[in-house]
Amino acid sequence: QKEVEQNSGPLSVPEGAIASLNCTYSDRVSQSFFWYRQYSGKSPELIMSIYSNGDKEDGRFTAQLNKASQYVSLLIRDSQPSDSATYLCAPSGSARQLTFGSGTQLTVLP
Amino acid sequence: SAVISQKPSRDICQRGTSLTIQCQVDSQVTMMFWYRQQPGQSLTLIATANQGSEATYESGFVIDKFPISRPNLTFSTLTVSNMSPEDSSIYLCSLTRDPQGETQYFGPGTRLLVL
Numbered sequence: 001q002k003e004v005e006q007n008s009g010p011l012s013v014p015e016g017a018i019a020s021l022n023c024t025y026s027d028r029v030s031q032s033f034f035w036y037r038q039y040s041g042k043s044p045e046l047i048m049s050i051y052s053n054g055d056k057e058d059g060r061f062t063a064q065l066n067k068a069s070q071y072v073s074l075l076i077r078d079s080q081p082s083d084s085a086t087y088l089c090a091p092s093g094s095a096r097q098l099t100f101g102s103g104t105q106l107t108v109l110p
Numbered sequence: 111s112a113v114i115s116q117k118p119s120r121d122i123c124q125r126g127t128s129l130t131i132q133c134q135v136d137s138q139v140t141m142m143f144w145y146r147q148q149p150g151q152s153l154t155l156i157a158t159a160n161q162g163s164e165a166t167y168e169s170g171f172v173i174d175k176f177p178i179s180r181p182n183l184t185f186s187t188l189t190v191s192n193m194s195p196e197d198s199s200i201y202l203c204s205l206t207r208d209p210q211g212e213t214q215y216f217g218p219g220t221r222l223l224v225l
Contacts, residue, residue, distance in 0.1 A: 032213075043217060088152060097158075
């Protein structure tokens, strides 16, 4: 079993829709969770962090965390073509290092 | 976040040679890391660059192949030694300023092609 699993994608949504990105992790010690966005040919860019169970909202982005289920998600409301990118989930591990999932490629169709 | 630069931004190298990648930050940071991202893959941590001491390598990565230096709190280098085509990848440095070393910011990356 992979340490961090993300919905494999690619995921396509129409402009204005909600994009839902999911991530499960195996390390129960993980306390901090990060979502990165990576445009093609660019380096990852931090867009959200979440540390407590529940929801955290930042503009059009909402991160949801359920530590009991070892599940973290990212919702993008009112999706825009500029949101088209690969989204990487990265929980922290027991050694406080980040472990990255394989990513979900999102395409927002105009 | 910090301003992070990497040199070179890209390079094409011959098999058997070595390349040193530089990572410069505009201010002092707690921790610096080196990652590899192979084509179509996610990020894999190579090592944590420790200031004033030897780097801490992850499983599957060794100092002879990927020597790392960190002479001060704003600069680090990664050398890819005795390169083979399998080393073709994007190499990224990242940094953190928080004491837990978790919130990381990435440099622009170095795109390496080994022929």
